[in-house]
Amino acid sequence: MSKMKISVGIDIEEVKRFRTAVRDRAFLRRVFMQDEILYYKSKRKNPQTLAGIFAAKEAVVKALSQLLGNRYSVGDFVILHDKTGAPFLIEARTRKVPRLPRGLAISLSISHTSAQALAVAFVQQQ
Ligand SMILES: CC(C)(COP(=O)(O)OP(=O)(O)OC[C@H]1O[C@@H](n2cnc3c(N)ncnc32)[C@H](O)[C@@H]1OP(=O)(O)O)[C@@H](O)C(=O)NCCC(=O)NCCS
Numbered sequence: 448m449s450k451m452k453i454s455v456g457i458d459i460e461e462v463k464r465f466r467t468a469v470r471d472r473a474f475l476r477r478v479f480m481q482d483e484i485l486y487y488k489s490k491r492k493n494p495q496t497l498a499g500i501f502a503a504k505e506a507v508v509k510a511l512s513q514l515l516g517n518r519y520s521v522g523d524f525v526i527l528h529d530k531t532g533a534p535f536l537i538e539a540r541t542r543k544v545p546r547l548p549r550g551l552a553i554s555l556s557i558s559h560t561s562a563q564a565l566a567v568a569f570v571q572q573q
Pocket of ligand 1: 490495496497499528530531532533534556557558559560
């Protein structure tokens with residue numbers, strides 16, 4: 448019987464850091480993709496949204512590193528939201544749902560308060 452592989456990654460971010468950083472255009476461009484900035488603007492430029500997106504990327508990198516080693520970084524992924532508001536990710540390079548080795552699939556969840564944003568990523572073999 449083959450063992451199903453699962454892994455979890457979690458990250459928490461201080462919203463304050465993003466509240467000040469949004470004034471720095473170079474920072475925004477370095478850390479976020481255009482679709483993420485547009486989404487943030489659609490959410491009335493709420494810094495909690497940016498903090499949540501960033502936390503999601505970190506959580507994904509952590510979860511993947513458990514199974515695949517340190518081959519991914521936050522810049523490899525774009526966090527998008529479907530029409531119900533649920534987050535999902537695509538690969539920055541291909542703009543598609545990432546094709547991960549060994550049929551791994553990623554699920555994401557984001558939450559935030561005015562002070563902190565938290566994200567959990569769950570990686571599972573399909
Ligand atoms: C999803 C829901 C539970 C979020 O609860 P909340 O306590 O307000 O939000 P939190 O601060 O914990 O988390 C917010 C994040 O949850 C995520 N989220 C939003 N809607 C989501 C959904 N339907 N499913 C999963 N995650 C969702 C987003 O990443 C959001 O961050 P953002 O606002 O920066 O994009 C709440 O909106 C809900 O009950 N929705 C039901 C579905 C619904 O009514 N959808 C309306 C559009 S069809």
